[in-house]
Amino acid sequence: MRIVLINPPHTAIGSRIPDDHLPPLGLLSVAGPLIDDGHSVSLIDAEFGPMAITEIVGRVVGSHPDLVLIGHSGSTSAHPTARVIAEALKRSNPAIRIVYGGVFPTYHWREVLAETAAFDILVRGEGEETMRRLADCLATGRPLATIPGIAFRDGEGEILATQPAQVIADLDAYRVGWELIDHADYSYWGGKRAVVMQFSRGCPHLCNYCGQRGFWTRWRHRSPELFAREIARLYRQEGVELINLADENPTSSRKAWLAFLEAMIAENVPVQIVGSTRADDIVRDADILHLYRKAGVVRWLIGMENTDEATLTLIKKGGAKTTDREAIRLLRQHDILSMATWVVGFEEERLSDLWRGFRQLLSYDPDQIQALYVTPHRWTPFFRIARDRQVIEADIRKWDYKHQVLKMRHLNPVVLVTCVKLIEVAVQARPKALTRILFHRDRQQRHSMRWYTQMGRRVWFHEILEFLFRRRHLKDGPTLENFWGAPQDAEEESMLRPQRHRKSLDAAE
Template identity: 70%
Template sequence: MATRSAIRETAPARLIRDLDAYRIGWELIDHARYSYWGGLRAVVVQFSRGCPHPCTYCGQRGFWTRWRHRDPVRFAAELARLHREHGVRVINFADENPTVSKKVWRTFLEALIAENVDLILVGSTRADDIVRDADILPLYKRAGWERFLLGLESTDTATLDLIRKGATTTTDREAIRLLRANGILSMATWVVGFEEERDRDYWRGLRQLLAYDPDQIQMLYVTPHRWTPYFRLAEERRVIQLDRRRWDYKHQVLATRHMPPWRVLLWFKLIEVILQARPKALARIYLNRDPRLRHAMRWYTRMGRRVWPHEILAWLRDPLTRTGPTVAAFWGRGQEREEAMAVRAAARSHPAGREAA
């Protein structure tokens, strides 16, 4: 809390254990003003909050304290009502990991199928959840799922261990295969900018991404936010982006030991082009037999054609510094301990919060 004379650190707000206790005021917005997926009326929703996995680069585990979810049947009914009463077609899940509990997730899928509404569902999840749910992926498709963003982050085993992803390259590849077999698009995220990367590492990563064969690729730059455990690992690295507004995963912010920024950008854009413009990818964009997926792929391609040159021009327009401070000097002390304290405090205040969801 900020006053004219000082800034006071207030106590953390109490954890909301029952997400259904707070109604979303959908009537407060004009749904006609919000579109996604190529001009279709859309909303952003949360089925759950939090994530049980300890990935070091992500602050969601600490921020939300523990994973909890909406009532799956009531949530499905709410999505159906949005479609029937407001003409909503696209449901964009903002959850970090909505599929944590297979039992709860299956209940939601079956409830939404029973509502018999024509919805398009898109969101993020973990590759190992997709592999776990191989037997119920047909339910995903029937419920309306068209695309999952899979946070692969890296194709290098040592890097996955460093960021405590808890994933394997074999699982990541299998998840993409299973999604495609069930008519669901896969978008793979891949993060660059780790300190020890060389040209050969990018070349190896490109070859592995081609072997994974995702439908779409989203390239990101490693970004050590103060509230993540990764901040501690990167606190002595040199900052090259002094505009804090650019610390958004889409701009280079850290120097790398073996490669200048322009070469990191070159690999970044080269990998995007190769993954999205290879013959197999173009065939999926223009010749996909599923008209809904064909629409989605073409819309995504149109967006990419606008973003790709914009990011290059922005890099040229906004010069990076060569003499920046360390991450620790630039941001101050990390906030990982504060997040951990919030987790422990919530567990003490709400013993039931330790029960399995």
Template identity: 70%
Template sequence: MKIVLINPPHTAIGSRVPDDHLPPLGLLALGGPLIDAGHEARLVDAEFGPMPLDMVVRNALDDCPDFVLIGHSGSTSAHPTALLIARMIKEREPATIIIYGGVFPTYHWRDILTATEVFDFIVRGEGEATVVALIEALEMHQSPASVAGIAFRDDLHRPFATQPATTISELDAYRVGWELIDIRRYSYWGGKRAVVMQFSRGCPHLCNYCGQRGFWTRWRHRDPVKFAKEIAWLHREHGVELINLADENRTVSKKAWRAFLDAMIAENVPVLIVGSTRADDIVRDADILHLYRKAGIIRWLLGMENTDEQTLQLIRKGGSTSSDREAIRLLRLHGILSMATWVAGFEDEGFRDLWRGFRQLIAYDPDQIQALYVTPHRWTPFFRIARDRKVIQRDARLWDYKHQVLHMTRLKPWMLFFSVKLIELAVQSRPKALARILFHKDPEQRHSMRWYTQMGRRVWFREVWGFLARDRRVQDGPTLAEFWGAPQDAEEESMTVQRPARKLTSSGITISPSP
């Protein structure tokens, strides 16, 4: 079967301002199994340009595909664009079957299938096995109801979901379809040839604002040695210089992570690695941090989310301000850049709260900062906490963590916006930060900090212009529950856990191996 995978152009400022583009790992992860199943697959990556939607549709329909798959990592904010593309495809070729996947459609499948008929099927949760099974069933003229992990409209045009699919226990069983892209077109870190990869999926922690734990259901990791060999192959065969790890929390298992570090060191390839992790894991790994840098790790994003202990308790972060500060110190000691995420709007903050947060950020002394706004998703427990707060941003394209979407009673939108922008500017412009950018002893670190500073400056001014001239906010908007619907945290887990086979002991008692 002919299959086209579409990566919609994203509207987020962070996607439009940089000259670098990273490949869409989620679609490549589907492409590999589809090709291995005997299908003819190709990718239309509309991020380049960005590609006008009419051109996206023309390219997608160029060879009259049987199926079109649409997905995007920025699932919520990309949904309006994905919907437009699907409508345009159906207008030109109504018989083309469109399959939609991602975190947003996984949970909003009822609303999507009720509101429009342009999406024929929605894949819920992990898609590698599900999409192959769905296309095989349709190709053999079998009922799609037999395929686990999908949603569609039944014979009465009512939204219907099959039983959840099981998680993939062996991540190495499905390969990434690297042949779908020209790797030379993709870069990051200021022009370095780069790709996105995953060592693990899921996260065992219970942060109530994050939906990744429920989407992936449980934490699993790839074989550390095989993963390192794939990175080395990408470097030797395709000249890849940098790996952006897309895991939620790759360092959960110290044993598995140590095995990966050792394997990367053994491969001896000059590949840089960036990603994110928890501050607690950095503190835990103080005795092996020298291996991090030796293995190529050059920057860790620390998902601190806030610098206030009460807020951290509200969102069940599980960390502490002391471990956050210590993690930054340890990373600097071992030549690894730290980027601290700081999120505004979890609570009804005022100027005094923001000032206290700013002072704590200065005390943390991170190399870089990424200031974001709380963006509550319906499938997270935090949505229930915030369900009665007013929505000031109705445009779902701006639900990208870089725009304020919830009303604050003590601060008007312009007050919060310019406070956050000033905090960003002050943290990045400290004498310490400027000295590192100008005089850091590691030339690779100087390059990376200068690149990030240059890009951040362009994004900063673009955001200010957007706030003043383009973005539209509502004065008396709906509540969060009225805007998105009822909370879905009760159905947070999108898949069922695939348990190891039970073993029979000599006593006749069955036991299950520990995960």
């Protein structure tokens, strides 16, 4: 079959402001198995430009595809654009079959299929094996009902979903279709040739607001040696300099992570690795952090979410403020940058809470911070807690964590955004931070901090202008439940759990 993959242009600030772009890992992960099965696969990455809808449609139609796949990592906020593309394609050629995958359609499959006839089939959960089976099914004319992990309309227009697909137990059984991209087109951190990769999928922790944990269902990891070997090949053959790990928590298993570090050191390639992890994993690994740095790890984003103990208990974050502070100290000791995420917009927050959070951030002394806004997902337990809160942002393109979407009891949006923007400046421009940016002993770290500061400055002004001139908050908006629908946390796990497997058990070691 001729299959075209589409990465929609994203409206999020993080996609539009930087000059760098990263490859669409999800689509490329699906592409590899399809290519190996003999299908002719091509990619349209509409983030470049970004491409206009007419250009996307023209390129797709010119390819004469049998099947079109649409997906984006920013699943909820990218959905309106994905829908516009699908509808434009159907108007151009109603015979084109369109498959849609990602986190948002995995859970909102009923609503997506009900609101538009443009999507023919939705993939729910991991896509590699499901898409292989689906492509074979469509090529041979077998019934769709035989494929686990999809949703579709039957011949009478009734919306149906098959049983969930099973979690992929062996992540090394599928490869990424890197051949679909020109690596010279993709970069990060100011022009460094870069890719997104996954060492692991899922997370063993129980944070009740996380929209990713249930999607992956179970934490698993790749072979440390094979993963390191793939990174080394990308460096040697494609010139890739930087690896952005898309994992929720790659360090969950100390045993597996240590094996990966040792394998990377043995490969002896000068790549840089950035990603996200938990503060308690950093503290746990205090004795091997020198291996983190030797293997190429140069920055961790640490999800601290909030500095208020009551809020951390509400969202079941786990960890403690003392652990967060110690993790940042340890990272700095080993010349690894720390980026602390700080989430605001909880219903009962007051000015005093923001002031306390600001002082706590100063005491943490992170190298970088990222302020985010509470953004509940219907399939998470936190949604049930927040179900009666009032929605002030009806444009779901803004449900990207960088915009306030829920009303607060004590602070209006003007006060909140003003405080957040001032806190960002005060933390990033404090004398300690500026001294590191200017005089850090590691030249590469100076480069990365200066690049982030430059991007942060551009985003900061963009957010202010957007708030002042391009946002219209609802005064009497619906409740969160009325806006999205009833809580869906009973369906949080999108796939069937695998049978006992050594990789899923390593987290306990």
